[in-house]
Amino acid sequence: xxxxxxxxxxxxxxxxxxxxxxxxxDIDGPSITGLLGRxxxxxTTLMRIIATQEFASAGSVRVxxxxxxxxxxxxxRMVLVRxxxxxxxxxxxHLLRAASWFxxxxxxGLAEGLVADFNLPLNRNVGGLxxxxxxxxxxxxxxxxxxxxxxxxxxxxxxxxxxxxxxYDRMLADFTDHPRTMLVSTHLIDEAADLLERVLVIDQxxxxxxxxxxxxxxxxxxVSGTVDAVEEFAAGRAVWDRRSIGSQESxxxxxxxDDDDRARAxxxxxxxxxxxxxxxxxxxxxxxxxxxxxxxxA
Amino acid sequence: xxxxxxxxxxHLVDPIAYLVAPWAILAFVFLxxxxxxxxxxxxxxxxxxxxxYLCFFGLGILSAGGSLPFGLALxxxxxxYYTGTLLLAVALAAADGLGLAxxxxxxxxxxxxxxxxxxxxxxxxxxGPWYLTWLTSFVGLTLLFVYGMWYGIIYRRWNRFGLxxxxxxQVAVIRVWIVIVDRxxxxxGAGFSFTPSPMGLTAVLAALAVVLLxxxxxxxxxxxx
Numbered sequence: 276x277x278x279x280x281x282x283x284x285x286x287x288x289x290x291x292x293x294x295x296x297x298x299x300x301d302i303d304g305p306s307i308t309g310l311l312g313r314x315x316x317x318x319t320t321l322m323r324i325i326a327t328q329e330f331a332s333a334g335s336v337r338v339x340x341x342x343x344x345x346x347x348x349x350x351x352r353m354v355l356v357r358x359x360x361x362x363x364x365x366x367x368x369h370l371l372r373a374a375s376w377f378x379x380x381x382x383x384g385l386a387e388g389l390v391a392d393f394n395l396p397l398n399r400n401v402g403g404l405x406x407x408x409x410x411x412x413x414x415x416x417x418x419x420x421x422x423x424x425x426x427x428x429x430x431x432x433x434x435x436x437x438x439x440x441x442x443y444d445r446m447l448a449d450f451t452d453h454p455r456t457m458l459v460s461t462h463l464i465d466e467a468a469d470l471l472e473r474v475l476v477i478d479q480x481x482x483x484x485x486x487x488x489x490x491x492x493x494x495x496x497x498v499s500g501t502v503d504a505v506e507e508f509a510a511g512r513a514v515w516d517r518r519s520i521g522s523q524e525s526x527x528x529x530x531x532x533d534d535d536d537r538a539r540a541x542x543x544x545x546x547x548x549x550x551x552x553x554x555x556x557x558x559x560x561x562x563x564x565x566x567x568x569x570x571x572x573a
Numbered sequence: 574x575x576x577x578x579x580x581x582x583x584h585l586v587d588p589i590a591y592l593v594a595p596w597a598i599l600a601f602v603f604l605x606x607x608x609x610x611x612x613x614x615x616x617x618x619x620x621x622x623x624x625x626y627l628c629f630f631g632l633g634i635l636s637a638g639g640s641l642p643f644g645l646a647l648x649x650x651x652x653x654y655y656t657g658t659l660l661l662a663v664a665l666a667a668a669d670g671l672g673l674a675x676x677x678x679x680x681x682x683x684x685x686x687x688x689x690x691x692x693x694x695x696x697x698x699x700x701g702p703w704y705l706t707w708l709t710s711f712v713g714l715t716l717l718f719v720y721g722m723w724y725g726i727i728y729r730r731w732n733r734f735g736l737x738x739x740x741x742x743q744v745a746v747i748r749v750w751i752v753i754v755d756r757x758x759x760x761x762g763a764g765f766s767f768t769p770s771p772m773g774l775t776a777v778l779a780a781l782a783v784v785l786l787x788x789x790x791x792x793x794x795x796x797x798x
Contacts, residue, residue, distance in 0.1 A: 361642040
């Protein structure tokens with residue numbers, strides 16, 4: 276089966292610095308994939324290159340089986356909504372009307388519903404919109420386009436918590452009705468964690484983790500208690516992080532804990548807290564995908 | 574073809590900038606000249622017509638500057654965006670050029686609107702029959718639009734530094750040309766071994782437009798947004 280998005284050996288250099296360094300991954304079929312990483316990790320550059328808004332220094336990108344570069348047949352089946360999207364100075368209704376001409380699967384009904392949900396003023400010039408409203412406009416276009424490959428780059432700038440939840444809810448609802456390949460970059464990882472089926476973690480231009488989100492839930496646990504008890508429990512396990520204050524210690528152990536492990540922890544009066552996806556991702560840089568798999572199987 | 578049409582429709586989604594503003598500004602400047610001529614008396618050959626050419630220059634900048642990032646975000650390829658934009662520019666230049674030619678006919682017919690006011694007749698370059706006025710206007714408007722696009726494209730590719738280098742480069746070329754002509758004491762022909770006829774000058778402008786058009790496409794191919 277041809278991957279929906281196939282990235283191979285992708286490198287992007289800017290004046291000697293590598294924004295992307297030999298990035299390789301495939302995304303198959305309808306799914307919501309999270310592209311996670313810190314600011315400046317290379318998320319936006321990667322998405323821009325996939326959408327042909329930027330050029331690679333080396334490597335290749337194929338979308339829906341073909342190179343997307345100057346390929347109208349692929350480009351009209353793909354949409355990228357960026358956090359820093361530049362809009363021409365037009366009214367909101369003009370921008371939505373223009374977008375509807377370019378996307379064959381455009382849903383006017385969905386666009387209308389989202390405009391109402393986000394309270395977007397259709398007759399206001401985009402120059403007069405708040406940052407959050409501009410973000411909401413991008414979300415409306417990105418979802419209503421119903422493109423087979425839909426990419427959102429940090430789609431929450433200026434949005435409050437209620438509006439962000441609205442975005443997550445509407446995205447999931449429309450994905451359920453119209454499954455497609457969605458790639459969402461974010462650093463508000465825990466907010467979006469429940470949506471994600473797969474996680475790509477990028478750090479300093481390199482993919483450092485590529486895993487199913489379900490495999491990562493419970494993949495590491497914070498163990499807290501007295502130093503002696505924690506050390507006894509952690510002995511022989513892969514320890515990612517270790518902190519101690521006085522007689523108390525807290526360590527992050529990798530690998531899924533079974534019933535015996537939990538019973539042992541109770542016996543030692545230890546507290547076990549599974550790492551959230553956000554905490555897990557913050558632990559990942561510096562470890563290779565192989566390291567993580569080995570840790571989990573240990 | 575559909576992509577080209579969509580790009581054209583995108584530029585015209587709010588028709589004010591492309592369809593209304595050039596004529597509104599020209600009408601405003603025309604009225605001012607009319608009032609001044611009536612007050613001071615004619616004949617009054619003005620340079621008011623230049624505003625519509627400046628508008629086309631500005632529209633060229635707008636099309637390749639402010640409108641380009643969203644155009645590409647909507648899935649237009651660079652090639653289709655450039656071609657669609659140019660086809661729109663050519664169509665507008667043809668229509669607006671015809672409008673200017675008809676206004677020139679009206680100006681002649683009314684002896685300068687009754688005041689010997691010359692807005693749409695420009696000596697030497699726009700002083701012939703209506704069809705030559707239309708042709709020269711069409712070429713001139715297209716040239717200014719494409720020239721404006723160069724500014725937008727260069728800004729998108731190389732930011733402000735590229736834009737400054739582009740302007741400085743043009744100034745340097747013009748300066749060198751002036752020095753060469755000055756040393757050769759050849760100002761009569763402005764450096765040419767002949768003085769072109771109005772039709773010949775239109776042909777030179779058309780050739781320049783074609784060069785800019787081809788060069789603009791080459792520049793556009795590597796634009797990132």
